Amino acid sequence: MGKKLVFGLVGCGRIANKHAKILSELDGAELRYVCDIKRDRADKFAKEYKAKQFYDYSELLKQKDIDVVDICTPSGLHPEMTVKAARQGFHVVTEKPMALNLEDADWMIEECKKNGVMLFVVKQNRLNPPVQRAREALEQSRFGKLFLLNTTVRWTRPQEYYDMDEWRGTKRFDGGVLLNQASHHVDLILWFGGPVESVLAKVARLDHDIEVEDTAVALLKFKSGALGVIEATTCTYPHNLEGSLTILGKNGSVKIGGFAVNKIETWIFKDIRNEDQYIQESSTFPPDVYGYGHRVYLQNVIDTILGRAQPYTDGYEGRKSLEVIMAIYKSAATGKEVKLPLK
Ligand SMILES: NC(=O)c1ccc[n+]([C@@H]2O[C@H](COP(=O)([O-])OP(=O)(O)OC[C@H]3O[C@@H](n4cnc5c(N)ncnc54)[C@H](O)[C@@H]3O)[C@@H](O)[C@H]2O)c1
Numbered sequence: 001m002g003k004k005l006v007f008g009l010v011g012c013g014r015i016a017n018k019h020a021k022i023l024s025e026l027d028g029a030e031l032r033y034v035c036d037i038k039r040d041r042a043d044k045f046a047k048e049y050k051a052k053q054f055y056d057y058s059e060l061l062k063q064k065d066i067d068v069v070d071i072c073t074p075s076g077l078h079p080e081m082t083v084k085a086a087r088q089g090f091h092v093v094t095e096k097p098m099a100l101n102l103e104d105a106d107w108m109i110e111e112c113k114k115n116g117v118m119l120f121v122v123k124q125n126r127l128n129p130p131v132q133r134a135r136e137a138l139e140q141s142r143f144g145k146l147f148l149l150n151t152t153v154r155w156t157r158p159q160e161y162y163d164m165d166e167w168r169g170t171k172r173f174d175g176g177v178l179l180n181q182a183s184h185h186v187d188l189i190l191w192f193g194g195p196v197e198s199v200l201a202k203v204a205r206l207d208h209d210i211e212v213e214d215t216a217v218a219l220l221k222f223k224s225g226a227l228g229v230i231e232a233t234t235c236t237y238p239h240n241l242e243g244s245l246t247i248l249g250k251n252g253s254v255k256i257g258g259f260a261v262n263k264i265e266t267w268i269f270k271d272i273r274n275e276d277q278y279i280q281e282s283s284t285f286p287p288d289v290y291g292y293g294h295r296v297y298l299q300n301v302i303d304t305i306l307g308r309a310q311p312y313t314d315g316y317e318g319r320k321s322l323e324v325i326m327a328i329y330k331s332a333a334t335g336k337e338v339k340l341p342l343k
Helices: 016-027 039-049 073-086 102-114 130-141 161-162 181-192 274-282 293-305 314-332
Strands: 005-010 029-035 052-054 067-070 091-094 119-121 144-155 196-204 215-222 227-233 242-249 252-257 264-268
Touching: 005 016, 005 215, 016 029, 016 039, 016 161, 016 293, 029 102, 039 052, 067 073, 073 091, 073 102, 073 130, 091 102, 091 196, 091 293, 102 119, 102 293, 102 314, 119 181, 119 293, 119 314, 130 264, 144 181, 144 215, 181 215, 181 242, 181 314, 196 314, 215 314
Parallel strands: 005 029, 005 067, 029 052, 067 091, 091 119, 144 227
Antiparallel strands: 144 242, 196 215, 215 227, 242 252, 252 264
């Protein structure tokens, strides 16, 4: 058996269930430590995964045998937790969004670099099989010149969702629909469309008692000349209707829909290939909007640290969608078109 990386997971909440289960199953990982300020959650994870629990992050960081700290806490805590782990010499996996502003993202990237550790930002939707197939088509230039890209997030989050935990819907720890739910979709539209030249946007809080926006629309101009549209809301009645990505090029049109960018809805190319007839086989039917990508993502973290792979989304990749989201907020606040890069 090859080397196992020792993981310490912080934040034993909803998404951590997925991380912990996968880490306990992957050959290259050992989930040895878990930590949560809510003792019952840390205790539950410790019991379930035969890990040692801590209730204070600084105690977790004293464990010298850790290789990787896996951060699954509220988003506003990711920067400081990342930097503290990096300063102890531990690699870091952080859930999305990596941070809620660019200064913090740069701080994380810089500190990880300075301390010689790797930073991974979870963007598991890139790994959805239909998204992977579309990316292959892009890399093989099957779309030709790109004209228009769209990502649509029509999801439902009732007020009870925001009331479930104190951090949700706050400026300091969560951010709105763009930073939380749609950060994956913004990442995807950029992964296909490439660098953005400018953004024009509006955001609104329409149906929730929260500090941040629950609805947003943005127009993108890509450096390539293509145009893009982002539409995101958590106000959809009565349930999640759509989480999609559409790519329209001179020689190809693809829409990946479903509610979690999981299902091929349109797949048409000028150069028809034999494998196209099986494209529906890449559609998946996940039980939740998180999808199945975490397993492949965490496997890549292990492989990258062990020198067998390149990272799927590191700090620099994670920063790209954050920059566009910050540009959207700036445009919405000023009513003006915002040019990128922001600084
Ligand atoms: N990749 C995805 O698809 C995906 C899906 C859901 C959530 N997320 C991200 O994961 C993160 C967590 O979301 P969640 O829904 O699991 O939240 P959650 O509230 O269910 O879990 C967060 C946990 O962190 C703990 N915590 C808070 N402060 C702490 C501290 N100082 N030290 C230790 N533990 C602390 C809380 O007690 C809680 O148990 C967020 O950043 C969110 O955006 C990503």
